[in-house]
Amino acid sequence: MELKNMTENGNNNGASSEVQAGNGERQTHNNPAASEGDRLMKTGRNGSTSAPSAALDRNPSIELATKTSKWSNVEREMNEVMFWKVKLWMVIIFILLLIVAVIITSLAICAATHKDVDDTFDRTLFVVPRSFNGSFQMPNVVFKDELLSDSSDESKALATDLQQKLDVLYRSSPSLGRYFSQARVYGFRNPPVMADFQLTFLTPSDGQEELNNFTLSRELVYNVLRQFLYVQTEETGPNYINPASVKMVVGH
Structure with a gap:
């Protein structure tokens, strides 16, 4: 005996009817596609749908992973070899020390060469x-x-x-x-x-x-x-x- 799908009132509302051989009874089954859609998407009052992507973006584990990735990038850049075996962080420290040394040397030279106008006079x-x-x-x-x-x-x-x-x-x-x-x-x-x-x-x-x-x-x-x-x-x-x-x- 051949099985056929049957609908009532022209609309199956996401459900299907089947006629089973042997007893003539009819059973109704929910549409799997419709049930999966209900879990993933919700319909608002205005008919629009929203996906749960925002909730995923606010996940603490994702934010932590993003921060860790940024620090890893900074660390990788700081350890990048500029030339020979000199790394970027070494160059930065050297520049800072050089600036401090220049400032100290300039102050020392000014203090040694400065002459008070009041101390310079001709006693004659x-x-x-x-x-x-x-x-x-x-x-x-x-x-x-x-x-x-x-x-x-x-x-x-x-x-x-x-x-x-x-x-x-x-x-x-x-x-x-x-x-x-x-x-x-x-x-x-x-x-x-x-x-x-x-x-x-x-x-x-x-x-x-x-x-x-x-x-x-x-x-x-x-x-x-x-x-x-x-x-x-x-x-x-x-x-x-x-x-x-x-x-x-x-x-x-």
């Missing part, structure tokens, strides 16, 4: 004298009659020591050092022992007014000496100078 142009006269008290010096004589050994020794102290002080001053010429202690007086001194500075002929009013003003020269005396630590020393006793006036 400093011909105009400016002097200051003053006195201070030395409470720890035992008064002797020999100190009243400029030619005595005691007077010369004490005067030399004080002159050296004043000389070192003013020559090391950042603002007054270039102008300082000499310090002279020219006499001692009755107890408590008072020493009379004179400070001489030399200045250029240009800018006299500015120098006299600011750099070589009486206040600045006086305060430099007072500041030095106040930081003395040997108040019991034989040549200790009382800072409060310092007097100073502009010479003529």
Whole structure:
């Protein structure tokens, strides 16, 4: 007996009917094609279909594999041999070290060759004298009659020591050092022992007014000496100078 497919109402709706030989019964089977399509694709309200490719793209394992692949490409490029046995990462490190070395060398050369404009001056142009006269008290010096004589050994020794102290002080001053010429202690007086001194500075002929009013003003020269005396630590020393006793006036 021959088997034939039969449809009802002209539409099989994805199903087929078969007539089986022997008993005349009819069985209905779903269309395999339709069921597979239902699993892979879904129909929206507007009739459009969407595939599950977006879900696959968001798969963490795929993203991890992509990142790993990128790093592998970078590593492969860095290990690429440029010439002989030199690799790309070696060339990059060498260039960075070369840049650092150039910067350090440039800074060292600039520091060695740099000259401060304030430190470059012609001392032969400093011909105009400016002097200051003053006195201070030395409470720890035992008064002797020999100190009243400029030619005595005691007077010369004490005067030399004080002159050296004043000389070192003013020559090391950042603002007054270039102008300082000499310090002279020219006499001692009755107890408590008072020493009379004179400070001489030399200045250029240009800018006299500015120098006299600011750099070589009486206040600045006086305060430099007072500041030095106040930081003395040997108040019991034989040549200790009382800072409060310092007097100073502009010479003529």
